[in-house]
Amino acid sequence: xxxxxxxxxxxxxxxxxxxxxxxxxxxxxxxxxxxxxxxxxxxxxxxxxxxxxxxxxxxxxxxxxxxxxxxxxxxxxxxxxxxxxxxxxxxxxxxxxxxxxxxxxxxxxxxxxxxxxxxxxxxxxxxxxxxxxxxxxxxxxxxxxxxxxxxxxxxxxxxxxxxxxxxxxxxxxxxxxxxxxxxxxxxxxxxxxxxxxxxxxxxxxxxxxxxxxxxxxxxxxxxxxxxxxxxxxxxxxxxxxxxxxxxxxxxxxxxxxxxxxxxxxxxxxxxxxxxxxxxxxxxxxxxxxxxxxxxxxxxxxxxxxxxxxxxxxxxxxxxxxxxxxxxxxxxxxxxxxxxxxxxxxxxxxxxxxxxxxxxxxxxxxxxxxxxxxxxxxxxxxxxxxxxxxxxxxxxxxxx
Amino acid sequence: xxxxxxxxxxxxxxxxxxxxxxxxxxxxxxxxxxxxxxxxxxxxxxxxxxxxxxxxxxxxxxxxxxxxxxxxxxxxxxxxxxxxxxxxxxxxxxxxxxxxxxxxxxxxxxxxxxxxxxxxxxxxxxxxxxxxxxxxxxxxxxxxxxxxxxxxxxxxxxxxxxxxxxxxxxxxxxxxxxxxxxxxxxxxxxxxxxxxxxxxxxxxxxxxxxxxxxxxxxxxxxxxxxxxxx
Numbered sequence: 001x002x003x004x005x006x007x008x009x010x011x012x013x014x015x016x017x018x019x020x021x022x023x024x025x026x027x028x029x030x031x032x033x034x035x036x037x038x039x040x041x042x043x044x045x046x047x048x049x050x051x052x053x054x055x056x057x058x059x060x061x062x063x064x065x066x067x068x069x070x071x072x073x074x075x076x077x078x079x080x081x082x083x084x085x086x087x088x089x090x091x092x093x094x095x096x097x098x099x100x101x102x103x104x105x106x107x108x109x110x111x112x113x114x115x116x117x118x119x120x121x122x123x124x125x126x127x128x129x130x131x132x133x134x135x136x137x138x139x140x141x142x143x144x145x146x147x148x149x150x151x152x153x154x155x156x157x158x159x160x161x162x163x164x165x166x167x168x169x170x171x172x173x174x175x176x177x178x179x180x181x182x183x184x185x186x187x188x189x190x191x192x193x194x195x196x197x198x199x200x201x202x203x204x205x206x207x208x209x210x211x212x213x214x215x216x217x218x219x220x221x222x223x224x225x226x227x228x229x230x231x232x233x234x235x236x237x238x239x240x241x242x243x244x245x246x247x248x249x250x251x252x253x254x255x256x257x258x259x260x261x262x263x264x265x266x267x268x269x270x271x272x273x274x275x276x277x278x279x280x281x282x283x284x285x286x287x288x289x290x291x292x293x294x295x296x297x298x299x300x301x302x303x304x305x306x307x308x309x310x311x312x313x314x315x316x317x318x319x320x321x322x323x324x325x326x327x328x329x330x331x332x333x334x335x336x337x338x339x340x341x342x343x344x345x346x347x348x349x350x351x352x353x354x355x356x357x358x359x360x361x362x363x364x365x366x367x368x369x370x371x372x373x374x375x376x377x378x379x380x381x382x383x384x385x386x387x388x389x390x391x392x393x394x395x396x397x398x399x
Numbered sequence: 400x401x402x403x404x405x406x407x408x409x410x411x412x413x414x415x416x417x418x419x420x421x422x423x424x425x426x427x428x429x430x431x432x433x434x435x436x437x438x439x440x441x442x443x444x445x446x447x448x449x450x451x452x453x454x455x456x457x458x459x460x461x462x463x464x465x466x467x468x469x470x471x472x473x474x475x476x477x478x479x480x481x482x483x484x485x486x487x488x489x490x491x492x493x494x495x496x497x498x499x500x501x502x503x504x505x506x507x508x509x510x511x512x513x514x515x516x517x518x519x520x521x522x523x524x525x526x527x528x529x530x531x532x533x534x535x536x537x538x539x540x541x542x543x544x545x546x547x548x549x550x551x552x553x554x555x556x557x558x559x560x561x562x563x564x565x566x567x568x569x570x571x572x573x574x575x576x577x578x579x580x581x582x583x584x585x586x587x588x589x590x591x592x593x594x595x596x597x598x599x600x601x602x603x604x605x606x607x608x609x610x611x612x613x614x615x616x617x618x619x620x621x622x623x624x625x626x627x628x629x
Contacts, residue, residue, distance in 0.1 A: 011513040011522070015506075022501035294497045295510070297458055299486030299562060301479060304514035389478070393450075393458040 038324025097212030116201030135180030151191030313380030490559030
């Protein structure tokens with residue numbers, strides 16, 4: 001009995017596939033339009049997921065608390081004696097000044113981040129999550145050298161022993177010998193970051209000796225971070241403490257597809273809706289209505305016809321969804337989101353080229369599925385249901 | 400239990416009731432149809448034959464009156480049960496045949512069995528038997544649009560018989576057939592009667608209603624059966 005019951009569904013499925021083949025031109029057109037829509041939406045989801053993952057990867061080894069100084073609402077260099085005051089707060093383990101800045105390279109049109117490496121080297125708390133793949137680290141006291149990411153090396157066409165030329169704050173070209181190449185979980189870092197000895201970096205940017213870019217604060221008890229932030233603000237009103245969690249939340253919001261690119265998602269969903277509205281408005285063709293009438297007349301129940309239409313809608317929507325998602329993944333993974341990158345104008349002009357690894361977020365894919373496949377199936381079934389509940393005699397006479 | 404297979408009591412069907420364009424294709428019709436009988440509903444176009452056939456076959460419901468199938472009033476049955484009665488009791492041969500183009504003869508014949516609890520192999524075996532009986536074995540894989548008019552007619556009959564119905568309802572079955580094929584069709588109906596099946600034919604073709612194979616003729620005009628015919 002069970003196999004008979006299954007056989008009933010299989011027979012209806014078989015007829016559904018056969019019906020789709022009979023209307024192959026119309027169905028192929030629908031699959032193409034549907035897949036193109038899903039391709040657009042999934043590209044957005046994959047791209048934002050990749051950007052978010054990149055951003056969060058840069059945070060992995062960031063300090064629990066970062067203290068900057070704000071002047072007129074802008075980030076300003078922070079006095080080192082602020083660090084001495086913060087270090088005396090109960091619960092603070094250590095305070096380490098960090099020296100870094102942005103460098104716009106007019107030759108490659110890219111914006112690099114220059115980070116100073118002190119005598120503690122890369123192993124100090126809060127240093128970047130970098131892994132040396134070739135060459136050596138910067139040794140204490142070493143000058144006029146640099147470490148670059150694999151992406152920077154590729155863009156600038158240089159390797160170990162090569163030179164990186166950077167124009168300093170006085171307008172003079174300074175050359176740094178590449179002594180090491182690093183990799184990182186984040187491709188943003190390897191494409192953007194140049195590490196210099198701390199003294200070279202301060203000289204390069206013309207930073208005063210008593211100032212740093214910001215301060216990395218290690219807190220003994222992570223639950224006390226907010227409390228220590230409050231105390232810092234009480235003592236240093238122009239300081240801006242930023243916790244790891246706050247940065248993470250900002251990145252989440254900035255790169256989450258529900259946030260920054262929600263508008264694009266919305267437009268895509270609107271396009272989906274228009275297609276579905278068109279499909280619904282046009283309703284069933286005379287042939288389809290007639291066929292439903294025939295099926296009813298020869299003994300099919302309304303539920304059988306709904307199952308038939310459900311299979312048809314599901315098969316079409318699933319094929320289109322899988323094709324669209326696969327194409328979207330390939331678009332981001334293999335072709336660097338070429339169609340979407342121009343939308344992110346700021347990123348593409350400020351940063352060197354980035355190869356992003358798309359992230360398969362099951363929740364995002366689930367939402368995408370719900371926004372596309374489910375409405376399509378409903379839109380397919382509703383007019384069929386309307387035809388199926390009509391007397392078969394009427395359906396056939398109407399056609 | 401009634402000895403009649405189908406009984407209609409004062410059956411009326413009204414479209415657009417109460418509006419200026421109200422029509423009554425079937426008006427106060429009472430009719431008894433016995434088991435194993437060949438009944439012809441005769442009348443000019445628009446006399447209500449097709450509507451009466453649709454009422455008998457439970458494809459539409461009467462606006463008033465009762466329809467008894469094997470003694471059971473089906474007029475007010477819920478849709479699901481009505482479909483069950485239609486499927487288990489009647490086989491339809493439509494005037495336009497209403498075969499589904501693009502699929503084979505075999506698939507067209509099997510179609511009524513698809514939603515039933517019967518395995519694919521058994522369904523196929525039954526369809527092939529009918530196709531063989533109706534002389535279409537050599538055409539079983541053909542798409543229906545590739546067949547001649549007479550062959551299509553036989554496909555429609557095979558499809559009507561696949562559920563082993565007690566009654567065959569045929570609407571103008573000879574409309575697209577020449578005299579020779581019409582004669583063959585009547586022979587098929589005669590064979591079905593021999594198997595104990597009831598056959599109701601709506602037609603205005605003299606070759607059918609004047610055929611000696613017919614048991615009874617009911618003449619319709621303006622939605623009514625003329626006195627003495629019921």
